[in-house]
Every structure is written in structure tokens, then in C-alpha cells.
Amino acid sequence: MTMVRFDHDGDNYQVSLKKEAENIFSAQIDDAALQIAIDAIDSHTLSINWDHIRHTVYVATDDNTIYVHLAGMQYAFKKTETGHSRHRHGGDGGAHAADEITAPMPGKILKVFVQEGQSVARNERLFIVEAMKMENEVKAPREGVVKQINFQENDLVSVGEPVVELEPPAEATDI
Amino acid sequence: MPSIKKVLIANRGEIAVRVIRACRELGITTVAVYSEVDQKALHVLEADEAAAIGAAAPAESYLNIEKIIAAAQERQCDAIHPGYGFLSENAGFARRCREAGIIFIGPTPEAMALVGDKLTARKTMREAGVPVTPGVALHTHDQDEIAKLAESIGYPVMIKASAGGGGKGMRIVRQVADLQSAIEAGQREALSAFGNDTVYMEKYLENPRHVEFQVLADQHGNIVHLFERECSIQRRHQKIIEETPSPALNAALRDEMGATACRVMEAVDYTNAGTVEFLLDQEKNYYFLEVNARIQVEHPITELVTGVDLVKQQIRIAEGQPLGIRQEDLRQQGHALECRIYAEDPENSFFPSLGKLNFVKIPQGPGIRCDSGIYSGMEVTMFYDPILAKLVVWAENRPDAIRKMCTALSDYVILGIKTPIPFLSDLLQHPEFVAGHLHTGFIDAYFRDWKPADGAVLREIALIAAAYAAGQKQRDVPHSGGPSVAPSPWQTVGEWEILSG
Numbered sequence: 067m068t069m070v071r072f073d074h075d076g077d078n079y080q081v082s083l084k085k086e087a088e089n090i091f092s093a094q095i096d097d098a099a100l101q102i103a104i105d106a107i108d109s110h111t112l113s114i115n116w117d118h119i120r121h122t123v124y125v126a127t128d129d130n131t132i133y134v135h136l137a138g139m140q141y142a143f144k145k146t147e148t149g150h151s152r153h154r155h156g157g158d159g160g161a162h163a164a165d166e167i168t169a170p171m172p173g174k175i176l177k178v179f180v181q182e183g184q185s186v187a188r189n190e191r192l193f194i195v196e197a198m199k200m201e202n203e204v205k206a207p208r209e210g211v212v213k214q215i216n217f218q219e220n221d222l223v224s225v226g227e228p229v230v231e232l233e234p235p236a237e238a239t240d241i
Numbered sequence: 242m243p244s245i246k247k248v249l250i251a252n253r254g255e256i257a258v259r260v261i262r263a264c265r266e267l268g269i270t271t272v273a274v275y276s277e278v279d280q281k282a283l284h285v286l287e288a289d290e291a292a293a294i295g296a297a298a299p300a301e302s303y304l305n306i307e308k309i310i311a312a313a314q315e316r317q318c319d320a321i322h323p324g325y326g327f328l329s330e331n332a333g334f335a336r337r338c339r340e341a342g343i344i345f346i347g348p349t350p351e352a353m354a355l356v357g358d359k360l361t362a363r364k365t366m367r368e369a370g371v372p373v374t375p376g377v378a379l380h381t382h383d384q385d386e387i388a389k390l391a392e393s394i395g396y397p398v399m400i401k402a403s404a405g406g407g408g409k410g411m412r413i414v415r416q417v418a419d420l421q422s423a424i425e426a427g428q429r430e431a432l433s434a435f436g437n438d439t440v441y442m443e444k445y446l447e448n449p450r451h452v453e454f455q456v457l458a459d460q461h462g463n464i465v466h467l468f469e470r471e472c473s474i475q476r477r478h479q480k481i482i483e484e485t486p487s488p489a490l491n492a493a494l495r496d497e498m499g500a501t502a503c504r505v506m507e508a509v510d511y512t513n514a515g516t517v518e519f520l521l522d523q524e525k526n527y528y529f530l531e532v533n534a535r536i537q538v539e540h541p542i543t544e545l546v547t548g549v550d551l552v553k554q555q556i557r558i559a560e561g562q563p564l565g566i567r568q569e570d571l572r573q574q575g576h577a578l579e580c581r582i583y584a585e586d587p588e589n590s591f592f593p594s595l596g597k598l599n600f601v602k603i604p605q606g607p608g609i610r611c612d613s614g615i616y617s618g619m620e621v622t623m624f625y626d627p628i629l630a631k632l633v634v635w636a637e638n639r640p641d642a643i644r645k646m647c648t649a650l651s652d653y654v655i656l657g658i659k660t661p662i663p664f665l666s667d668l669l670q671h672p673e674f675v676a677g678h679l680h681t682g683f684i685d686a687y688f689r690d691w692k693p694a695d696g697a698v699l700r701e702i703a704l705i706a707a708a709y710a711a712g713q714k715q716r717d718v719p720h721s722g723g724p725s726v727a728p729s730p731w732q733t734v735g736e737w738e739i740l741s742g
Contacts, residue, residue: 093701095704098701104705114702124654125709125710126599126600128597128599133656134706134707135654136703137699138653138662138663138666139695140655172594197593200477201426201430203426
């Protein structure tokens with residue numbers, strides 16, 4: 067019996083799989099139960115038969131992520147310990163997340179236009195991320211003061227990493 | 242007449258692989274070049290020989306003229322094929338090849354300088370009576386001056402790299418406030434992609450079609466066009482779906498535009514393979530856009546409808562052979578479609594998606610061609626153009642070609658990074674696409690904020706497959722540390738009982 071929790075784009079699933087016979091498994095996904103046949107074709111290919119329909123499914127595992135291809139769709143399921151979403155953009159991040167201006171794509175910090183302590187207007191340029199000869203300019207989502215800059219020019223960033231942290235403008239805190 | 246015996250391919254990725262295969266079929270020895278991060282790239286594995294040319298940054302390797310010339314001389318190559326991008330449209334490189342006594346498989350440096358510099362090309366075409374859109378060079382850094390120029394053309398305007406192509410260095414500007422940052426970004430991108438930061442500004446036509454004509458011209462004055470390719474489906478000014486024939490052209494307009502394309506190439510004494518790009522407005526007026534003085538990414542669709550191997554033609558023309566094709570022999574048969582498979586996330590503004598390709602499986606079947614630069618286990622890095630592969634199909638007519646492409650896309654497995662495969666499939670089935678109503682603003686018009694729509698049943702099966710794989714992984718852990726060619730975990734599938742015990 068295998069029991070795994072997955073995160074897929076912020077949605078959490080609990081899946082358990084129990085072998086009943088040669089290639090027959092009973093599966094439970096959250097509250098739904100179903101019985102299926104799984105034939106392993108090779109190390110990346112499964113033939114899954116459910117309700118008389120065959121699906122060829124391709125899988126690959128990398129660290130904690132299991133990638134699945136099925137009928138032209140691609141899924142990246144992240145194994146989670148607690149079943150909690152750890153997404154930065156999620157609702158639980160709240161006000162804190164909104165203060166972090168993150169890299170929209172992986173790449174190199176090409177330019178940083180602001181300095182710590184500097185006031186910025188809404189839509190003012192903050193920094194540029196570059197990858198694959200493409201530049202992406204990130205602007206301030208709102209007015210504020212640059213509290214912290216976590217990267218310098220030429221540093222490498224991953225998608226979603228906070229590059230600039232903003233705090234509310236000084237006037238607002240005085241009132 | 243020189244006979245080419247050994248070719249250095251000054252490129253990487255799928256196009257380098259494509260050229261290597263053409264050479265091999267012609268009995269020509271190939272030499273790949275590679276940067277530090279490309280030591281195990283597919284083009285290196287496919288070539289007869291490979292030469293290291295420097296660090297990952299393009300300026301240190303694939304754009305480094307002297308290193309590439311030195312490699313060609315050291316390996317005694319008699320010709321260099323530049324592919325597309327990188328040095329392919331660099332007249333200085335073509336000239337340097339000539340000085341070194343190496344055949345450059347492409348146009349002469351003189352023709353390339355005339356057309357490769359988009360500003361000079363526009364001027365030449367205006368003088369030759371070819372219609373062009375209103376535009377102006379940006380020789381000044383004076384912001385007020387530039388704002389006045391933009392005003393005189395009328396917004397929206399487009400900033401473009403004079404040395405450019407492939408959407409690099411291009412920015413649409415709709416108001417004066419955005420002008421400066423667009424020009425600066427365009428200049429930086431142009432410098433990094435082409436080694437030249439000259440940009441110009443032209444009138445931006447709203448929702449035109451992009452229709453281009455493939456031309457072949459030999460060194461003896463023979464010239465033919467191999468009909469059009471419609472490349473209107475673009476994101477970030479970069480084509481992602483191309484097809485031929487164009488649903489917008491009738492026979493009369495096709496003949497007229499094809500003849501104009503040949504006239505454009507004759508005006509600059511062009512030789513070898515090249516493409517004349519036009520914008521076609523909603524009233525079917527066409528305007529010269531630019532000449533792409535190289536093999537195009539989308540060349541396979543022309544090959545599929547005409548039966549002509551364009552890369553082999555390039556090599557024969559470079560040897561000085563006369564064209565073996567006459568205009569009246571050429572026919573467009575059936576319909577071909579190409580989808581570009583980029584390393585990018587269609588759910589996140591098509592931004593690059595980097596990482597390891599854990600598993601790749603290429604679709605097969607009648608009428609399906611995949612020009613690919615990837616394999617399972619390969620790493621996609623941030624240094625180069627994000628194109629991974631091109632999926633190309635041929636069928637007897639457009640509706641069949643669309644259905645064939647959707648089937649092939651569905652069978653195309655790339656696991657480990659995001660690709661636009663599910664997006665492309667949705668786009669091809671959109672009623673406006675099916676109706677052939679294409680324009681360059683198509684994706685913005687119909688596919689803003691696109692999300693994949695999977696069914697609940699499919700997701701459940703995907704989850705079960707993932708759980709199955711996770712079960713195998715857990716069981717595998719004690720055995721880890723062995724060689725990577727360990728037996729398939731599925732062979733020991735009977736050990737499931739251990740987990741349930």
C-alpha cells in the first residue's frame with residue numbers, strides 16, 4: 067500500500083494505491099475510490115485500464131516531483147509532507163507575499179533600477195530579469211519604499227524568488 | 242567548381258542537427274562547435290567531429306567569429322553553414338569566411354549587408370518600387386527628437402533591431418511615456434542577440450497577416466520562389482505556428498507576391514536561400530517587411546509541400562552549381578503545418594521554463610516530421626534561444642493537416658519542463674484558426690490568460706500513475722547509488738507486496 071500527498075498548482079491531493087492482484091490496484095483519491103489495471107511497459111510507460119478504456123501514461127521522477135503525460139496533457143505533481151500548499155502566491159501568504167516582488171521567470175538579474183530606502187511610484191521599473199536572450203522588466207505593483215534588495219546584477223534567480231521587498235510609503239505609516 | 246567535402250556548422254540545437262543530416266546524406270563530413278554547457282548537446286553527438294569554442298555566453302562561443310574560423314581551419318573544413326540566428330546574418334562573418342578561403346553557405350557579404358541591415362533594405366526596396374511601411378532610423382539619443390519622430394509616424398510604432406530578426410529587440414510602443422524604456426530594452430536585446438545595438442522605428446500595423454516567400458537564387462542569375470508560408474500566429478513577435486499554403490492568398494495574389502519576392506532578391510544580387518517577409522493588411526495590401534538572409538526556422542513546411550530539400554539546395558548553390566529547378570516545375574502539393582516547441586510556460590506569459598528533460602518521446606506516423614535538438618536526460622539552460630524542436634505535419638488539405646497536428650501534439654511527450662504543447666493544441670482547434678482567420682494579434686485576441694482544461698477523469702488517472710511511480714521510487718531508494726543503467730523498476734513490479742506488508 068502506497069499513500070502519497072501531491073501538490074499540483076496549489077491543489078492538494080491524497081492518493082493511496084493498494085495492489086489487489088497481478089496488475090489490479092484499488093486506488094483512493096481523496097474520497098473517491100476506484101479499481102484499475104496498471105501494466106508497466108517500460109521504465110517510463112504505463113498502460114492504465116479503467117472502465118474499459120486504455121490510457122498510455124508516461125511518467126518521470128525528479129527529486130520530489132513526479133511528471134506525468136497523459137492524452138497531450140502534462141502534469142507536475144510535487145510530493146508534500148503535510149499536504150499543505152507552500153506556494154508563495156497562495157492566500158495564506160497574505161500581505162507579506164504582496165510586499166515581495168518576485169522574479170517572473172528563471173534567469174539572470176540584468177539590471178536593478180532601485181536602491182534600498184528609495185521611494186518608488188506604481189509602475190516604476192524595479193529590475194530586469196534576462197534568460198534566453200529575452201528581457202523581462204518588472205515594475206512596482208504599487209507605490210512604496212524599497213525595504214530590501216536580495217540580488218545584485220548578474221545574480222541568477224529562480225522563478226518566484228523575491229528580488230525586491232517593498233514596504234508602504236512613509237506617509238502612510240505616519241497617519 | 243569547388244566540391245564541399247567538410248562543413249563546420251556554426252550553430253547548435255535542432256537546426257545544427259538538421260544541417261548535419263543533410264550533409265551526411267550528401268556524403269559531407271560534419272564538424273559541430275559547442276560551448277561549455279553544450280558538450281553533450283544533440284548536435285555534438287550527431288556530428289562526425291566536434292570542437293569546443295568557449296564559454297556558455299554566446300559572445301564567447303557561438304558569436305565568436307575568430308574562434309569559429311580557427312576551428313574551421315584547424316579541422317580543415319572547406320565550408321561553414323551558419324544555421325539561423327547567431328552569426329547567420331552577420332556580413333562581417335561571411336566576409337571573414339571569404340578572407341579565410343572558406344565557403345560561407347549563404348548569401349555574399351555584400352548582399353547580406355544590403356538586406357541584413359533592415360534600414361538599408363527598406364531604402365533599397367523603396368527605390369526598387371516595392372511597397373514598405375512608413376519608418377525612420379534612430380540615429381539620435383535626444384528624447385524629444387525621438388518623440389517627434391514617433392509622432393510623425395503615428396502611434397502605435399514598433400521599435401526593431403536593424404540587425405535583427407526572430408522577435409529579438411522588438412517592442413511595440415503605444416504612447417510617448419513608454420518610448421524610452423522600449424528603445425533601451427530593444428538596444429540591449431539587439432546588442433546581446435546580434436552584437437549590434439542599432440534600432441529603428443516603423444509604423445505598427447494592427448492585426449496584419451505575416452506572409453513570407455521562400456526564394457532560391459544561384460550564382461548564375463537563376464532565381465525561383467517556392468511559394469509562401471503564413472506565420473501570423475505569434476507570441477512576443479515570434480512565430481509559433483506556420484503553414485503553407487496561406488489561407489489568405491488566391492492564385493493571382495500568390496503569383497504577384499512571389500514575383501515581387503524575386504524582384505526584391507534580384508535588386509540586391511542575392512544568392513542562396515533567403516526569405517522575403519511581407520505584412521498583408523486586412524484589405525490584402527502587402528508591404529515589404531524584411532529579408533531573412535538565411536535558412537528559416539519554418540523551412541520544413543516548404544520542403545513538405547514542394548518536395549525540395551532547402552538545406553541541400555543551399556549547399557549545392559554554395560558550391561556554384563546551377564539551380565536544377567525552374568519556376569514552372571514547382572507546385573504546392575497538399576498542406577503543411579509547423580508548431581514550434583519552445584521551453585516555455587504558456588500559463589506564465591510564455592516565460593522560459595528551464596531544467597532537466599526527464600523524458601522525451603517524439604511522435605511518429607505518416608506525414609509527421611520532428612526536427613529536434615533534445616533527448617531524455619538533457620538539461621535546458623538559460624543561455625540560448627528556447628526552441629527545443631519543431632513538429633511538422635503534411636496532409637492533403639488544411640483540415641486534415643490540423644487534425645494530424647493535434648494528434649501528433651497529443652503524442653509528443655516532454656517531461657520535466659513546461660512546453661506550449663497543450664496550448665498549441667487548443668489554439669489549432671479554435672474556430673477562428675480552423676476558419677483560417679489569422680492575424681499577428683491572434684493569441685492576444687483569443688488566448689489571453691489561457692489555462693489547460695483537463696477532465697477530472699484524466700487528472701485522476703494521472704494522479705494514480707504518479708502514485709504508482711512514487712511507490713516504485715520508495716522501493717528503489719535502498720538500491721540507489723548504483724549505475725544509471727540499473728534495470729527498469731517495472732521489472733520488479735511483483736515486489737509491491739513488500740510495500741503493502
